Amino acid sequence: MTIRAVLIVNNHGKPRLTKFYSQLPSARQQALIRLIYRLVSKRPDGVCNFLDAPELTPLLPPPSDAVSFSSTSRTAPSSGSGSGSGSGTNTANAARRSTRGETSDRSNQDELRVIYRHYATLYFVFVVDQSESELGILDLIQVFVESLDRCFENVCELDLIFHFDEVHAILCELIQGGLVVETNINEIVSAAQTTSRARKTSAATTPGGGGLASFVPSATSNLSSLTPSSLNLGFPGSPGWGNGGSSSSSSGSGGGGGGGGIAWPKGTFMVDALANLGSQYLGGGSRGRGRYGR
Structure with a gap:
């Protein structure tokens, strides 16, 4: 299906970026953040960076427009010289087995998995279903971190706090609607920098759009004339x-x-x-x- 959530949490459990790809109330989001932090923070550094989290499944349902990639097994019609009633019974049994198999595959894909990486004081956490590749998500986290590092030049926790809009823009270049759309770091950084320049240009050219800066006198103005x-x-x-x-x-x-x-x-x-x-x-x-x- 899709990526369900992307989180960045520091060592003390404070969220620095939260992106849920399902409509959830605020209380449930906070409960999910606390639960995910407990799962990843208690793991030692030497273990693998992904774990199954079936307890998250009832709290984080898939989006209503999620695409399912489960394969449906087709049952070939039975051939032979058997009677019509026997053939109908075999077909019905095969259909029931196929339905049970599809239901089992769907329930397995609904089970969630937490994939994370720990950089200095930050946990980069992706919550995905069973259809996603663990190694692919780990590479995607590395792409995300390198993109942030290029945009902010040695990114730190304060950059995520004071430039959260740019961080969300970079994440949107990678993932949209829970699906990966771009993995080229150069393309991601170029698009993010173009968006940032366009935003700054718009703020500078808009009359009265500078906020408090429009009321601050320039260095060459005469302060005594301000009454x-x-x-x-x-x-x-x-x-x-x-x-x-x-x-x-x-x-x-x-x-x-x-x-x-x-x-x-x-x-x-x-x-x-x-x-x-x-x-x-x-x-x-x-x-x-x-x-x-x-």
């Missing part, structure tokens, strides 16, 4: 506070803060604290001091 009225912020204690915007205009849209800002309610602790900050750093004088000002 609450120019930033359209209605801080208590700032020039224009309580005048409904500019002092020369009395028909601003909405009363309250300077430069058409928010009409802050008076008499609360937070507003008084902001008034003190405005008085201290913006030169508002005693006009904006509240009952907590000095």
Whole structure:
């Protein structure tokens, strides 16, 4: 069938990447992560890197659109000079045996297997069914790790934490829907780097798409020119506070803060604290001091 899940867990059982290819509730996902970590963490380093895990089968069902690769045995019609009733009985018995064999093959394929590798402080774990090759999955884990290492230059646990979106993009280049789609490291790294460059270019060219960076002044800007009225912020204690915007205009849209800002309610602790900050750093004088000002 398919690969059921891909996990990266550190030595303390903290998940750094989780990808389940079946729709599961969050509580079951957490239970699976704990169970898989218990299975792989208690194994010594000298043993093989895959183990049968039938206890995972009821918790991790196959996807609804999973493709089954089980071979169906065909029963040849019986030939001979026997009577019609005898021939029909033999055919029925053969059909029942074939059905039992297919059911047995399907149940065997539904049993899950855990294949993992331990690198430094991280466990790379793949949960697969019986139709997958253990050695092939071990090679796939090596491809995944080398792709991460090329993209992040000596990848570490912190890279997985702070660049989780890029890690998921690299994994999607390897596996989609539980099926392996690419194993060439050069192709995987090239596609991941192209996606990263396109994302950065889009963020740089989108107006106002830079988040907090769009509000940070450049090194050549004059910091003294940044005032609450120019930033359209209605801080208590700032020039224009309580005048409904500019002092020369009395028909601003909405009363309250300077430069058409928010009409802050008076008499609360937070507003008084902001008034003190405005008085201290913006030169508002005693006009904006509240009952907590000095």
